[in-house]
Amino acid sequence: MENTNKFTVKFRGIRGSYPTPLKGFLQIGGNTSCVEINVGGHLIILDAGTGIISLGNELMKKHIASSDDFFTRTPINATILLSHIHSDHIQGFNFFKPLNILTSKIRVFGSSDYNESLQNNIQQLLYGKSFPISINDISADLEISNITESEILIFGQNNPIPFKKRFISADDIIPSGEEVIISCMKSFAHYPDGVMIYKISYKDKSLVYATDKESYVGADKKLAFFARNTDLLIHDSQYTGEDYLSPIAPKQGFGHSTFEMAIETAKAAQAKKLAFFHFDPSYDDEKLKNIEKYYQGQFENCFMAYEGFETELL
Ligand SMILES: [Zn+2]
Ligand SMILES: [Zn+2]
Numbered sequence: 001m002e003n004t005n006k007f008t009v010k011f012r013g014i015r016g017s018y019p020t021p022l023k024g025f026l027q028i029g030g031n032t033s034c035v036e037i038n039v040g041g042h043l044i045i046l047d048a049g050t051g052i053i054s055l056g057n058e059l060m061k062k063h064i065a066s067s068d069d070f071f072t073r074t075p076i077n078a079t080i081l082l083s084h085i086h087s088d089h090i091q092g093f094n095f096f097k098p099l100n101i102l103t104s105k106i107r108v109f110g111s112s113d114y115n116e117s118l119q120n121n122i123q124q125l126l127y128g129k130s131f132p133i134s135i136n137d138i139s140a141d142l143e144i145s146n147i148t149e150s151e152i153l154i155f156g157q158n159n160p161i162p163f164k165k166r167f168i169s170a171d172d173i174i175p176s177g178e179e180v181i182i183s184c185m186k187s188f189a190h191y192p193d194g195v196m197i198y199k200i201s202y203k204d205k206s207l208v209y210a211t212d213k214e215s216y217v218g219a220d221k222k223l224a225f226f227a228r229n230t231d232l233l234i235h236d237s238q239y240t241g242e243d244y245l246s247p248i249a250p251k252q253g254f255g256h257s258t259f260e261m262a263i264e265t266a267k268a269a270q271a272k273k274l275a276f277f278h279f280d281p282s283y284d285d286e287k288l289k290n291i292e293k294y295y296q297g298q299f300e301n302c303f304m305a306y307e308g309f310e311t312e313l314l
Pocket of ligand 2: 084212
């Protein structure tokens with residue numbers, strides 16, 4: 001197990017809707033949603049957009065370098081949390097190479113959208129007619145499970161995979177000792193079947209991942225409470241206020257927030273830092289950098305998430 005006194009966040013994919021591998025877009029990044037978290041010796045991956053592919057490739061390199069003998073190589077253990085099953089949050093999953101390794105243990109959690117289990121949704125969307133192999137042909141020890149707001153995931157010190165439990169008091173979601181705890185909140189502010197928002201807590205630090213959600217007038221109070229005092233709030237910021245309210249092509253009701261909405265919720269939650277995330281695919285580097293400069297003048301603890309950016313919470 002790796003160094004346990006660690007809580008790092010690395011943005012692997014920050015783009016909303018679809019990848020933008022285009023000149024003028026690559027400083028902020030062209031890959032769709034994926035955030036790598038290394039916490040307490042555990043690897044947690046938020047969403048499986050195309051950003052997960054480079055992460056999988058790096059994990060494979062380390063795995064191969066760990067031994068010449070296949071069976072004594074350090075196994076890859078990862079927990080993937082899916083916000084929802086729109087294509088930009090799952091389209092990298094098939095190409096996550098650790099799935100091809102017998103010794104990998106991969107656990108995937110998310111909500112049961114459209115009255116289907118997550119397992120069925122993944123199987124139909126990613127391993128149906130659009131991909132050459134079946135989900136049953138995956139070599140890794142893979143389990144795909146539903147999770148609800150009333151459940152939490154707990155990583156113990158010597159357990160590479162989390163166990164799920166219902167929680168009955170607020171104390172249950174406060175980690176003790178070396179525990180890492182994941183709690184979640186369902187938001188219905190994303191058409192048509194909502195989105196799961198996750199909080200990862202370790203020692204006295206936490207991070208909240210809230211992508212693909214539209215905000216409400218006066219901030220999203222449920223989210224502000226869920227994310228209260230968090231060290232890092234990663235929040236959907238797909239549109240400028242101008243595009244959101246465009247009289248010709250308004251984006252109201254599309255299930256995404258503006259930069260202002262993200263700031264409003266971060267302030268209501270008293271989040272220590274805010275990462276803007278999930279940018280409209282038409283916004284290039286120049287536009288996003290100007291937007292960042294403008295909003296840092298209003299809320300100094302905000303920044304534009306960009307591909308490859310890494311920060312430590314502990
Ligand atoms: Zn999205
Ligand atoms: Zn979506």
